[in-house]
Amino acid sequence: MKSRTTFYVIAFAGFAACIGAWQVLLNTNGSQRTTVVNNTIKTPSTSTPYLQRSIEEDIFYFVMPDRFHNGDTTNDAGAPAGSISHGGYDPTSKWAFHGGDIVGIQQKLSYLEDLGITAIWMTPILRNKAIQGDGVAHHGYWIVDFTEIDPHFGSNQSLKQFIRAAHQRNIKVFFDIITNHTADVIKYEECHDSAGIHREGLTRCAYRTLKNVAQNGTYSPFVLNSESSAKSPEWLNDPAYYHNQGDTTFEGENSLFGDFNGLDDINTEDPFVVSGMVDIYKNLITEFKPDGFRIDTVRHVQLPFWQTFSPAILAHAQQQGIPNFHIFGEVYDPSPAALSRYTTEGKLPSVLDFGFQDAVRHVFFDSDNVNKLTALFKQDHFYNDDDSHVNQLLTFLGNHDMGRPGYFINTSLPNKTRAEKLKRSILAHAFMFFSRGVPVVYYGDEQGFTGDGYDVDAREDMMPSAVDSYNDNTLLGSDATTAKDNFNSGHPLYTAIASYAEVRRQHPRLQFGEMKTAYVDDEKQIFSFTRSGSEHKPPLFVAFNLSNKAQTVTLDAIYDGYTLQFGEAVVETTTDGTTIMLPALSFGIFDKT
Incomplete structure (x- = not known):
């Protein structure tokens, strides 16, 4: 029988202060088992101070x-x-x-x-x-x-x-x-009545092309007295600083010069x-x-x-x-x-x-x-x-x-x-x-x-x-x-x-490292890549299984010695090389230690 060592790791997600990953080491016949803490994910690290922190180190929250x-x-x-x-x-x-x-x-x-x-x-x-x-x-x-x-x-x-x-x-x-x-404040005489309401039969002002403007000019802009000083700084109240060409359809030149649903398009x-x-x-x-x-x-x-x-x-x-x-x-x-x-x-x-x-x-x-x-x-x-x-x-x-x-x-x-x-x-x-x-x-x-x-x-x-x-x-x-x-x-x-x-x-390699596609298999729905570090560190290897079935991947010899750092996978090393088994809809991050 070929000699082999199997590593099985499951990372349990929790609060940042309680994050842990547990590594189980089994011998060839599985009769002995040792459990150790994987120190890769141990306690929250301290981020670089915000003024010195580069954008690659950040994690954004987009909130309304x-x-x-x-x-x-x-x-x-x-x-x-x-x-x-x-x-x-x-x-x-x-x-x-x-x-x-x-x-x-x-x-x-x-x-x-x-x-x-x-x-x-x-x-x-x-x-x-x-x-x-x-x-x-x-x-x-x-x-x-x-x-x-x-x-x-x-x-x-x-x-x-x-x-x-x-x-x-x-x-x-x-x-x-x-x-x-800016907001919709400017109206057009050709499209709106004196109260700023669209004239009968109109729901928008048709876009006037640059060619049309060169021949006939823009629409004739006006602003209601109640909104004549609504904008700040003051220069934004002057229609001369807007395109005044009517509503965009988000196509061609009008996506640059037209009003978004009436919003005043700045020149x-x-x-x-x-x-x-x-x-x-x-x-x-x-x-x-x-x-x-x-x-x-x-x-x-x-x-x-x-x-x-x-x-x-x-x-x-x-x-x-x-x-x-x-x-x-x-x-x-x-x-x-x-x-x-x-x-x-x-x-x-x-x-x-x-x-x-x-x-x-x-x-x-x-x-x-x-x-x-x-x-x-x-x-x-x-x-x-x-x-x-x-x-x-x-x-x-x-x-x-x-x-x-x-x-x-x-x-x-x-x-x-x-x-x-x-x-x-x-x-x-x-x-x-x-x-x-x-x-x-x-x-x-x-x-x-x-x-x-x-x-x-x-x-x-x-x-x-x-x-x-x-x-x-x-x-x-x-x-x-x-x-x-x-x-x-x-x-x-x-x-x-x-x-x-x-x-x-x-892992700074996940922030700054160059990403290169590694092993890809459409049939198995496996996508993997590396994130390179400094010349003193090997690249991280990251693999994703997007299928509803567990999948096994045989790695190139360059990945010999890699072990699972985070995620859920089985890494098996034999005399024939290294394979990884990824459960359905899972991933693993691997490093050479």
């Missing part, structure tokens, strides 16, 4: 303040009656304000810290036009005042207090910013506007000292703007004593070739990795061909240049626009058991934490939220909800509903994510 926790009920109505920023509070409507605020996030910092979060990204918090038509600005993307916090969310002072409290816990704070548009080609926008966001950095920006609707602004804006903002942050200030943009496109233009030509340090989200959604939630992942990572070189790198991309599984992992799983695999659906979400989160890029957890995903779709159907309340269409959802990994408080630090997704955060912190 209005839907998180109501820490101050006195601001639920926003500004006083009569203000453009008043009203819209209705906790029973999925479209309306629900009362969550900055104080509420501050009150839950320990919950986020225990989850392993090191950076909080909030949807926009600057002052909005609260109500537009039949819509309500709970999301924060309809800004009128770029100098003041929206009163629904708090005050400038409460934001400063929150940032100080987060920094005391070594957690960064990122602002979601907008340069493409970001104008040098005065470029300078004005740079000043706006420099001032926010000076006043609040955030740690970075996420930029909305980046692809709807032309590249020359970003080539000026990004270097100027980064330089100013350095001057303000924020050496690792980071910027990442939203470019809603799954193509690495398209996304990477903004990190290379556009001079943005990073973007949200929609290519990653698209590939993971198809492979983990649709049971598609695992080679979709191979094809994605083959294009990683597009992102690497002198001032950006693929490891700085922000990776995510779902968001407030497209929907949640739980929704994708329910839609694509409706007949799977609740146990399998939970496993798939946990496995996808593991893949996000251990592959290249910076992981972003969308609020509520750690509590198994599923949602009913995209947009407002993916914006459930973490605090007790009064929205019927939220409360009738079946959550992953829990018998709770959104009708009750959902800050359960014992939820299986919460505990799994907390353990992944700790593994990532304790």
